[in-house]
Every structure is written in C-alpha cells, then in structure tokens.
Amino acid sequence: MKKPLVKVDVIEASSKDSKKNSRRKFLKLGGLGLAGSSFLLYSCSEDDMFNPGGEVVGENPMPEPDPDPDGEVFDLGSGDVGILNYAYALEQLEAAFYTQVRAGAYYSGASDEEKQIFDDLYNHEVIHRDFFKVAITEAAGEENTLPDLEFDVSSIDFGDRTSVLETAKLLEDTGVGAYNGAGDRIASATYLTLAGKIVSVEARHASAIRSLINPESADFAGDDVIDANGLDLAYDPGTVLADAGGFIATEFTANNLPEPMTGS
Amino acid sequence: MSIIKLLDDFTSEKLTTKSTSRREMFNTLSSFGKKAAMAAVPFGLASNKMNAATMFQENSAVDALQLALTLEYLEAEFYIKALESGVLDGYSRAETAYMQISKHESAHVEFLKAGLEGAGATPVEKPTFDFTADGAFDPFNENGIGQETAYAQLLALAQAFEDTGVRAYKGQAGNLMNTPFLEPALQIHSVEARHASEIRRIRGLDGWITGSMRGDGMPEATQAVYNGEENVTQGGVDLTGLTYADDIVGDLNAAITQAFDEPITAETAVAIASLFIVDDSSM
Numbered sequence: 375m376k377k378p379l380v381k382v383d384v385i386e387a388s389s390k391d392s393k394k395n396s397r398r399k400f401l402k403l404g405g406l407g408l409a410g411s412s413f414l415l416y417s418c419s420e421d422d423m424f425n426p427g428g429e430v431v432g433e434n435p436m437p438e439p440d441p442d443p444d445g446e447v448f449d450l451g452s453g454d455v456g457i458l459n460y461a462y463a464l465e466q467l468e469a470a471f472y473t474q475v476r477a478g479a480y481y482s483g484a485s486d487e488e489k490q491i492f493d494d495l496y497n498h499e500v501i502h503r504d505f506f507k508v509a510i511t512e513a514a515g516e517e518n519t520l521p522d523l524e525f526d527v528s529s530i531d532f533g534d535r536t537s538v539l540e541t542a543k544l545l546e547d548t549g550v551g552a553y554n555g556a557g558d559r560i561a562s563a564t565y566l567t568l569a570g571k572i573v574s575v576e577a578r579h580a581s582a583i584r585s586l587i588n589p590e591s592a593d594f595a596g597d598d599v600i601d602a603n604g605l606d607l608a609y610d611p612g613t614v615l616a617d618a619g620g621f622i623a624t625e626f627t628a629n630n631l632p633e634p635m636t637g638s
Numbered sequence: 639m640s641i642i643k644l645l646d647d648f649t650s651e652k653l654t655t656k657s658t659s660r661r662e663m664f665n666t667l668s669s670f671g672k673k674a675a676m677a678a679v680p681f682g683l684a685s686n687k688m689n690a691a692t693m694f695q696e697n698s699a700v701d702a703l704q705l706a707l708t709l710e711y712l713e714a715e716f717y718i719k720a721l722e723s724g725v726l727d728g729y730s731r732a733e734t735a736y737m738q739i740s741k742h743e744s745a746h747v748e749f750l751k752a753g754l755e756g757a758g759a760t761p762v763e764k765p766t767f768d769f770t771a772d773g774a775f776d777p778f779n780e781n782g783i784g785q786e787t788a789y790a791q792l793l794a795l796a797q798a799f800e801d802t803g804v805r806a807y808k809g810q811a812g813n814l815m816n817t818p819f820l821e822p823a824l825q826i827h828s829v830e831a832r833h834a835s836e837i838r839r840i841r842g843l844d845g846w847i848t849g850s851m852r853g854d855g856m857p858e859a860t861q862a863v864y865n866g867e868e869n870v871t872q873g874g875v876d877l878t879g880l881t882y883a884d885d886i887v888g889d890l891n892a893a894i895t896q897a898f899d900e901p902i903t904a905e906t907a908v909a910i911a912s913l914f915i916v917d918d919s920s921m
Binding site: 469473493494496497498500501502503504505508509512550553554555557558560563564565566567568570571572573574575576577578579580581582585589590591592594595596600602603604605606607608634635636 | 730731734735737738739741742743744745746748749804807808811812815816817818820821822824825826827828829830831832833834835836839844845846872873874875877880881882883884886887888893894896897898899900901
C-alpha cells in the first residue's frame with residue numbers, strides 16, 4: 375500500500391528571521407506513534423470496518439521523545455491568538471487531507487456527486503486555512519502565527535472509499551466539536567462570530583459525509599454525535615489534539631490556550 | 639410575557655431605528671426584571687466562576703434564548719405536523735430525516751425552557767403557528783393542494799427553517815458570551831447546520847449555501863433567509879483578493895461564500911418566523 379506523506383511546503387517568507395528559521399519542524403515518531411494509537415482506538419470504536427492502513431504502531435521506532443529539544447517548538451499561544459492558531463492547525467489538516475483525497479485513486483473513480491462534494495470541501499478548507507494565516511498574521515504578527523505544518527496521512531488509504539469517507543467524517547466531526555468547545559474560550563465577539571461562521575459549514579460537511587457513508591439514514595445528525603438534549607459535540611482542545619495528533623507530523627505545543635470563560 | 643409581545647418588541651420600529659447595535663436593542667427592550675436576571679444558573683451547568691449578576695446585567699442573554707425558543711417551537715411543531723400529515727412516504731429518506739430532526743427540535747424546546755426557568759426567567763409561551771403562511775403554502779396537504787406539491791413545500795419550508803436557525807443562533811452568539819448558555823447554544827447551532835445540509839441534499843441542492851441563492855424550487859418568500867450570505871469579506875479580509883496556496887476548483891467567489899455562513903439579526907429572524915405566527919393576542 376502506498377503511504378503518501380503530505381509535505382506541505384513551509385513558506386519561509388521571513389527567511390531573514392533567524393529565530394523562525396531555526397524553528398524545528400520534524401517528524402516526531404514517538405509522539406506520533408502515541409497519538410496515532412489513540413486515533414486507531416477511536417476509529418475502531420466508530421466502525422470496525424475502518425482500518426486506517428492496517429498500520430501497526432509498534433512498527434515505528436519509538437525513541438524516548440524529547441518534547442522540546444531546543445526550546446523552539448512553536449506554541450499555539452494564549453488568548454484569542456491561541457484559539458485562532460488552534461483552529462488554523464485543524465484547517466491545515468483538513469485542507470491537506472482533501473488535497474490528498476483529490477489526488478487519490480478513490481476520487482478519480484468516484485461518482486460525479488462525490489467528486490463535487492470533495493471539490494467543495496477541499497475549496498472550503500483551503501479558504502479557511504489561508505484565511506486564518508492572513509488573519510492571525512495581521513492580528514499577531516508572523517512570529518506568532520502557526521507555521522505551515524507537515525502531515526502524516528500514511529494511515530489513510532486514498533484508494534479506498536471507506537477509508538477516505540471515515541477519515542473525512544472523523545475530521546469534520548472533530549472540527550465541529552473543536553469549534554463548539556472553543557467558543558467559550560474566545561474573548562472577542564468578532565472572533566466568536568467568525569468561528570460560528572465556520573463551524574456551521576463544518577457541520578454541513580459532516581452531515582453530507584455521513585449521508586454518503588450511510589444514505590437515507592439518520593446518521594447525518596446521528597445519535598452517536600447528538601445527545602438526548604439535541605446537542606452536538608463539544609471537545610476540549612486536549613481531546614481534539616489527541617484525535618488529530620496522529621496526522622500531524624510537525625510538533626507544536628498547546629500549553630497556553632485559554633480556559634473556558636464560564637467553566638462550562 | 640406573550641410571544642406576540644416579544645415579537646413586537648423585536649420588530650418595533652421605535653427600537654430598531656433608535657438602536658445602533660443589537661446589544662443596545664436588547665437593553666432597550668429588556669423585559670425581564672432584575673430579580674429574574676439575578677437568579678440561578680441555567681442548564682445545570684453551574685459554575686462558581688460565573689457571576690449571575692454580571693451575566694444578566696443587560697438581559698441580552700435571556701432575550702437571545704427567548705428568540706431561540708421561539709424558533710425551536712416553530713421547528714418542533716412543524717416537524718411533528720409534517721410527520722402526522724401523511725405527505726411523507728413511509729420509510730423514505732425524507733421521513734427518516736424528519737423523524738430524527740423532530741426528535742432534536744423537541745429536545746431543544748425542552749432544553750431551552752429548562753434553561754430559562756433555571757435562570758429564573760419565564761419561557762415565552764408557544765405561539766399559534768400557521769404553516770400555510772396565511773394561505774401561501776399547503777405543506778401538510780390540508781387544503782387539497784395535492785401530495786406532490788405539498789411534499790415540495792414541506793421540504794422547502796424545512797430548508798428555510800433550518801437555514802434560518804443556523805443564521806439566527808449565529809447572530810445571538812455574541813449576546814451569550816461569558817454565560818453558560820453559550821456552549822449549548824453553539825451545540826444546537828451546529829445541529830441545525832447538520833439538519834440544513836441533509837434537507838438541502840434531499841432537495842437536490844448542495845448542503846451549503848452559494849452566494850445568496852435560496853436554491854431551485856424555493857419560494858421567493860424565503861429569500862430573506864439567504865440575503866447577506868453573499869458576503870466575501872471575513873475579519874476585514876477580502877477573500878476574493880487573497881492568493882491561495884492551493885488552487886481553488888471552479889468559481890472562487892462561489893467557494894468563498896459557501897465556506898462561511900453568515901449571521902442574521904434578531905429582527906430578521908423574527909421577521910421570517912412571523913410569517914408563520916398567528917397574532918392571537920386579541921383573542
């Protein structure tokens with residue numbers, strides 16, 4: 375099976391900035407393996423049919439990870455900038471995923487309907503991603519903007535419809551839960567509304583993907599994600615980064631994200 | 639407080655012309671006494687970090703929830719009546735969707751009522767709804783329009799209600815900041831978006847909104863639901879002028895408008911809902 379590694383080119387616009395240049399962007403196999411295993415568990419509980427690449431975590435060498443070898447791992451930051459960087463990380467992941475989907479064998483043989491959905495999702499996530507880059511850079515400066523991440527999507531079989539759709543479902547549902555769980559941590563009403571403008575589009579995506587997986591069912595807003603009060607997912611950043619972490623090859627930290635305003 | 643009074647307040651010309659912001663409008667019409675405002679914590683999400691006095695200082699949170707409850711009453715009753723109408727084929731995709739959505743909307747009604755009561759506020763009463771909009775529609779085939787047309791209208795109204803719900807909750811998020819209402823409201827907001835996507839797809843549309851297009855087969859009366867969705871400037875950034883690191887497929891402008899859903903004000907949400915509310919305050 376092919377194991378494509380998404381290499382998102384890091385644009386070093388400020389190549390004169392020695393601090394930024396020295397920021398390490400590396401495959402951190404230890405942390406990746408751990409995060410990947412949590413992703414495997416999550417996926418298997420969702421759908422036994424979904425085996426992301428049949429990857430065995432133990433195959434990876436697992437050196438004792440040094441979380442911050444030179445003290446220059448990017449931290450998402452604090453306050454609203456931290457939350458924006460957190461969202462930016464997820465949008466980078468989604469955009470990279472859909473870019474790979476559209477380059478894969480499943481997509482090239484997919485129905486027109488499914489192709490169009492993946493074209494749209496790709497467009498939306500690329501737009502979200504590049505919007506965040508500009509918005510965060512303007513608000514906080516390039517040195518405080520999350521760099522372009524690299525992703526390891528080797529666990530996904532881009533030739534297999536089930537693998538692609540289940541991963542899309544995971545990413546979209548996780549995105550919905552992430553934005554919902556982040557809302558109460560945002561201090562600015564403008565950013566809160568912006569997050570609201572995006573999360574409902576992610577929810578529309580999740581619904582469409584779920585409906586492709588199980589047509590004519592209630593899964594578009596299934597009981598696995600909507601509780602008895604009719605409430606959707608809401609995840610803490612820790613949960614989200616654990617779920618998404620298996621795909622993220624560039625190390626960063628999230629040590630200063632704001633707590634919920636109301637403690638809810 | 640009657641629903642009609644609430645709607646009157648929201649739509650009062652005096653208020654809307656005077657206000658410079660939604661928050662100020664809510665302040666002006668704040669109709670809940672301080673006693674109610676100071677009262678306990680809603681949704682059972684009590685937090686010792688929360689200061690109820692601060693939370694309801696302006697009462698905008700309670701007003702936002704009353705608006706949400708009104709919209710949920712509308713949706714809940716619509717789906718119940720739709721399922722009872724016989725217009726939907728048994729075990730069809732539409733019936734399956736309506737059953738699931740109905741369950742959620744009825745749960746939202748109960749959840750919001752409990753939350754308001756928990757906050758010491760009296761939930762607005764359920765209005766009398768007229769889903770024919772004074773004879774413009776016959777979604778339940780009660781007046782003999784025929785199953786086929788009734789079915790089309792039933793789906794069109796569901797789309798309008800769900801897309802309105804998404805926009806209305808989004809518009810109220812700012813009024814719920816720093817309250818324990820915010821997170822559950824966001825959780826309802828995304829459920830409405832999941833609903834909207836499925837209803838739109840059943841109707842043969844994309845799950846997302848392009849420009850301000852209401853979509854094929856949507857009555858012109860629903861255009862207010864979509865006006866403003868054509869916005870391409872986010873956070874001060876004109877997204878049509880951005881250089882994207884990866885090429886956008888197809889029409890950039892269309893893709894940008896799809897990628898962001900836009901809020902509507904309380905006034906707009908009320909104006910839309912009012913089409914389906916009978917003013918029985920004189921009865």
